[in-house]
Amino acid sequence: MIQKLIEEITKKNAPVVVGLDPMLSYVPKQIQKAAFEEFGETLEGAAEAIWQFNKGIVDAACDLIPAVKPQIAMYEQFGIPGMVAFQKTVAYCKEKGLIVIADIKRGDIGSTSAAYAVGHLGKVTVGSKSYAVFDEDFATVNPYLGSDGVKPFLEVCKEQDKGIFVLIKTSNPSSGEFQDQKVDGVPLYELVGRKVAAWGEECMDGDYSNVGCVIGATYPEMGKIMRQKLPKSYILVPGYGAQGGTAKDLAVYFNEDGL
Structure with missing residues (x-):
């Protein structure tokens, strides 16, 4: 996708x-x-x-x-x-x-996450038939519950050629209360980025992965770091305009190929 x-x-x-x-x-x-x-x-x-x-x-x-x-x-x-x-x-x-791109920010335990994934990106089975319900192409996913909450989305992505954007560093002012906290000296958003890279290897589609990430335009210094660490992941960048992100800020989110 x-x-x-x-x-x-x-x-x-x-x-x-x-x-x-x-x-x-x-x-x-x-x-x-x-x-x-x-x-x-x-x-x-x-x-x-x-x-x-x-x-x-x-x-x-x-x-x-x-x-x-x-x-x-x-x-x-x-x-x-x-x-x-x-x-x-x-x-x-x-x-x-x-x-x-459905901005749904879903994330839950395995069976519930599977239901979210099927409802938005996959097909739900009813007796001998199956139905695509909302049938979006991508969905935003909250990784706070860990791999249990993300893997059902990965399975649907592989089955249906769909994609997800995982929240790494969001654009809101209080995002740092959790996302910037350090674990063994490494910011939490960077640890999530490492998982995004690993999940992405399971869902490659050419040079890029169907597992992208969300990094707010309001934090370009962090966007620059994560762009270098996630060369195969597309970055969805909210926060441009009203939230304070500028066109100049956005440059660091692109790879050399302009993508």
Whole structure:
């Protein structure tokens, strides 16, 4: 799957991803009005508004960008209607030829993690049939529970040619409370990076692995270190713009091949 992402980035000359994190307050009033006229000021109305907003963004940007990243919490807050909007958004993006990176940050014990992996990246079995449920291309994964929580995702990635981005150093201000703590003199984020490298060897797709990582644009000095230590891993870099990351900061996250 990472090769497909690379192909799209190269074709469009745009190593960017558009976040689809629709807060209802961001949705233009005319879109909200139309949705509320049809469904009322209900969860269904809110879900319709964010779906129509997403559709407009995708229609405007799909020829320019390789990928989108919907943040699932923005849909979950509206319950089942919100999740329907999430599913419709994922399907529409794929219909438009975009790579979908589901920002779900899942991570749990083995059987639960397996259910997350199957639900988002794989296929669930129902009797004699199997179904791809959300069917995203990549998902973000929280490694805090260790290999037990990540390996089910690796298995699905290998079976279905999908990918994951493992959280290493996140962009939020308090990330250092845990991620910067040292274990035998080594920062925790670097230890996680070592595991990402090992997991990635199991899921190679050409020169790069289907196991990438997440390192915030707000910590370029750490991004530079981890880029050197993870030459085969793609780095998903949140935090550009509103959170403080700049274009200059982003340069250190790229390999010499521009990827």
